[in-house]
Amino acid sequence: MQHDSAEITKQAKSNLAFALQILPKERREGMVSFYAFCRVVDDLADDPDRPINEREASLLAWKVGLENGFPNPDPLQAEVVALIERHSIPVHLLTAIIDGCLMDLRPQRFGTWEDLSQYTYKVACAVGLASLKVFGAQDPASERYAVELGHALQLTNILRDVGEDLANGVRIYLPLADLGRFQYSERDLIGRVYDGRFVAMMNYQAERAASFYAEAVAAMPKSDAKALVPAEIMRSIYQTLLEKMKRDGFKVFDRRYSLSKARKMAIFSKHFLRLGPTV
Known part of the structure; x- marks a missing residue:
């Protein structure tokens, strides 16, 4: 599944997306990528059209990819990896977010x-x-x-x-x-x-x-x-x-x-x- 981080953030119309308008361009773009990651993993956990086992596998693939590298990263995954490197974000914070989404599956x-x-x-x-x-x-x-x-x-x-x-x-x-x-x-x-x-x-x-x-x-x-x-x-x-x-x-x-x-x-x-x- 392909994801465009700017489009995800634009469609969300969330309070966070609203607050991000105040940031300087480079930091705003970084937060758009991060917000898109949060939105995508949250939506994966909540997608009623997909069986739970499938959703769980997708979330675990994100987790393993963040910890060990993605074999064939999609555009958003590549963006998130670049974001982690650019801003020295501890990977365990992103995997904690995924763990929270896994808790929502059941x-x-x-x-x-x-x-x-x-x-x-x-x-x-x-x-x-x-x-x-x-x-x-x-x-x-x-x-x-x-x-x-x-x-x-x-x-x-x-x-x-x-x-x-x-x-x-x-x-x-x-x-x-x-x-x-x-x-x-x-x-x-x-x-x-x-x-x-x-x-x-x-x-x-x-x-x-x-x-x-x-x-x-x-x-x-x-x-x-x-x-x-x-x-x-x-x-x-x-x-x-x-x-x-x-x-x-x-x-x-x-x-x-x-x-x-x-x-x-x-x-x-x-x-x-x-x-x-x-x-």
Whole structure:
């Protein structure tokens, strides 16, 4: 299968693709390649038209190719290998992302936040840590920022996608111990029971996400502030989204929350102005 990284990113219309517009050309092109890799492996895991064994084989082929070299790389694979070399990205971060996608092949349950955090590390924190290299972040403290932000972003995604994940193979990412804390059962969730218990449980998750956002802000080194502007745009968009869901009582069973283009542009502009005249 042939993949054009620029086309993949353009079609995605994601918040990340939006945030990348602020980067200098070479770094933006690097992130387009990296984003296309993330999109392709994620889509491989979620493709309902292909048998699970086939999807697993394709993901493992990516993993083996990254670790040992691709025998006949397609254009995207060649791009990703060049990207890793150009920005000295540790290969284990990309294979961690693939491991996260492999976990999605067979929907599972997470008993506690500690269990879930191992998944969020693979599918989000590893993405952030690899992105630091392409952004040109230099301070080791930025790694703490990337990890805290990764957990926050993925948890926000999980809260937004509760209804969609149930519809897609009855996937449940919310920690079962947290459901139990509010006497709200797995059966209640599958039955889409919307009541005070559900809202309280979702608010509990939102507080956890908010504390990760706060930890990320506290960890961000001033020396990398400019390099991390795309990540800060992502943080602002997702934090605003989290607040929007919270204000609305997390009606995630019957709607998908998003921000308007105008709201995103306002966030983008605010961070762009902070860059000053040097960009």
